[in-house]
Amino acid sequence: MDQPPVHVLDLNPDDLQSHLVELFGPEIPSYRAKQIFEWVYRHRIHNFAEMTNLPRSIKELLDLHFCIYASSVVQNRPSNDGTRKLLLRWPDGATSECVLIPTEDRRTACLSAQVGCPVQCVFCASGVGGLDRNLTTGQIVEQALRLIDLCPDETKLTNIVFMGIGEPLANYDAVIGAIRILHAPWGMGLGARRLTVSTIGLPQPIRKLAQEGLPINLAWSLHAPNDTLRRQLIPWAAKIPLDEVIDACRYFFETTGREVTLEYLVLDGVNHRPEHAEQLARIASAIRANVNLIPYNPVAGLGFARPDDAVVMQFEQRLRRLGVNVHVRHSRGLDIDAACGQLRRQNQNPRS
Ligand code: SF4
Structure with a gap:
């Protein structure tokens, strides 16, 4: 088979x-596709051979022309805090990471949208080396299914966040295609409010996302509250002033009714001065956003350090006094390099 x-x-x-009509002719019953998806998403089977209500002749041809899972699991790393990280390898040799984050009341999957990342934020392991390629819709969905396989029997994912490797809104069509499958009743059936897309702040795609009719959550990974610092940390910010992103986030809120969350990595000595708190408070107020402060998880060789807890607490209190609804979120899975891109980077270059 060439294809x-x-x-x-x-x-x-x-x-x-x-596809089935093309392969088997128009006489194939119209319920076959639905049956196949039931096996894939409800029963989570991995092989056509296990689809017991399909004739053997159909299963054999399906096996020749289709695949359900395209990746192999290269690494499966459990963390002391229950977080599990998978490194998947795709048929072209590209690798991507995804993470299962269980807590008392939820099981969150953190998915990647790209292989590498074109944004190249200076503090991030995923940006080192730039973009290799986009992931396809199926490859994004497959990460979620691989993570469900790690959940104990009878449990499933409760939330999905696009906060892994890559800028989701720079791979817009594939990500929206995956979100529709994760949300669809015939697919994973997750409520739109349980899906979160995190972006470095791309105004046009944010506006487009607002018009999709999917009331999903939007997280803006801000990390720097003024244009000068933002340009130093996030190269793409050179072409996208803060005001344009603020306008797009306002539009998202007005169109979807969903509040935007601001994600703010606290980098030691870089972005937690009193004036940063004031600038951040102004942005949060402009888009009526809550703020999550995330103490930085250091990446070897990138030159940034994790701030002391006292420093983060002081910044949090200053923001609170300025009227910001702010919380400190700690990275999970520190012992398995769960910060995005670290496992993949180590797999590419064991000395890094
Ligand atoms: S922080 Fe996000 S956008 Fe920036 S390089 Fe890392 S993955 Fe890409």
């Missing part, structure tokens, strides 16, 4: 049914 197998996780029921 690579079609990745079932890339498809919606109409697409799959069209």
Whole structure:
């Protein structure tokens, strides 16, 4: 067979049914695609052979022309705090990371959108080396299914965040395709409010996202509250002034009714001065956003350090006095290099 197998996780029921008609002819019953998706998303089977209500002749041809899972699990790293990180390898050799973060009341999957990242934030392991390629819709969905396989029996994912490797809104079509499958009743069936897209702040895609009719959550990874510092930390910010992102976030809130969250990595000695608190408070007030402060998880060789807890607390209290609804969120899985990009980077270069 010359063509690579079609990745079932890339498809919606109409697409799959069209493929089936092409392969088996128009006499194939119209319920076959629905049956296949039930096996994939409800029963979470990995092989066509296990689809007991399909004729053997169909299963054999499906096995030749389609695949359900395209990746192999290269690493499966458990953390002391229950976090699990997977490194997946795709048929072209590219690798991507995804993380399962269990807490008392939820099981959150953190997914990657790209292989590498074009934004190249100076504090981030994922940006080192730039972008290799985008992930496809099916590859994004497959990360979620691989993480469900790590959940104990009878439990499933409760939340999905696009906070792994890559800028989700720079791979817009594939990410929206995946969100629709994760949300669809025939797919993973997750409520839109349980899905969060995190972006470094791309105004046009934020406006487009607002118009998708999906009331998902938007997190703006701000990290720097003025244009000068932002340009130093986030190279893409050179072309995107803060005011443009603020306008787009306002539009998102007005259109979807969903509040935007500001994510703010606290980098020791860099972005937690009193004037930073004032600037951050002004932005939070302009878009009516809550703020999550995340003490930085250091990456070897990038030159940034984790601030003392007292420093973070002082910054948090200053923000609170300025009227900001702020919380400190700690990175999970520090012992497994869970900060995005670290595992993949180590896998590429063991000495880094
Ligand atoms: S912080 Fe996000 S946008 Fe920036 S380089 Fe890392 S993955 Fe890319």
